[in-house]
Amino acid sequence: MSFFKIVVLIAATIALFSFINNQEDEDDGNYFVPEKTTIVAFGDSITKGYRVDDNASYPAQLSNLLHTNVINAGISGEDTSRGLLRLPSVLKKYKPNILILCEGGNDILRGQDLRKTKENLAQMIQLAQKQHIFVILVGVPKLDILRVTTASFYEDLAAQFHVPLADDILQTIVNDDTLKIDDVHPNAKGYTLLSKKIAEIVTNQYIDLNI
Incomplete structure (x- = not known):
């Protein structure tokens, strides 16, 4: 040549x-969100960013996509009962415009009564909505007849409380070995997909409930 x-x-x-x-x-x-919008990402290790650098967690990547403050309020190992107890203080401290709620995975893994999980999530959503906070719900998958699909109660909650649902993104990640670090946690690439999905929901569906 x-x-x-x-x-x-x-x-x-x-x-x-x-x-x-x-x-x-x-x-x-x-992706777009109004200036000075504060977002709280609330959840367990999936929100915290299990075994990835802090800047690779989905709240950090979401902050970069939307150019706004996204608080990572994730605690590894938390179930929805503990999350329900913790949420009031988090909302009081940060006074967010948007709450991203991604909990229930530990309830599922520990074989807890999912009726109680659904009830806990419902109370969290109501707590935020009473404070005029826009809620985005992230559906968590579970093993269902030899396949991993999003637990059905997330769709029920989204319909009941009229909140946007990221219903299949974690399911997609968990079913793709290139997007996860173990059986349940995304890797940096998986978190990128999750952050983009949520950024899309924020851009297309967010309404300031304080107006």
């Missing part, structure tokens, strides 16, 4: 990568 052809090939390769990167930047720029 001649020197000229090598130079042309290198230039074309650089141009291609530049185009791809620009497209990714443009995609990230499509």
Whole structure:
């Protein structure tokens, strides 16, 4: 291959990568939330960012996508009973406009009564809505007849309280070995997908309930 052809090939390769990167930047720029919007990401280890760098957790990536403050209020190992007890103080401290609620995974893993899980989540949603906080619910998957699907009560709650539901994103991650660090936790790439899904919901559905 001649020197000229090598130079042309290198230039074309650089141009291609530049185009791809620009497209990714443009995609990230499509997300939007009003200025000074405060978001609390509330949940367990999936929210906390299990075994990934702090800047790879979904709240950190979501903050970068939306260019706003996203508080990571995740605690590893928490079930919904403990979450229900903790939530009032978190809301009082941060006074968010948006609450992202991603809990229930530990209830499922520990074989707890999912009727109680649903009741706890319902009380959390009501608590936030009474304070005019916009709630986004993230559905958590469970093993159902040899396949992993989002637990059905998340859809019930979303319909009952008229809140947006990220219903299949964790299911997608858990079913793809390239997107998870173990059987239940996303890796950095999986968290990127989760953050983009939530950023899309915020952009398209968020309404300031204090107006």
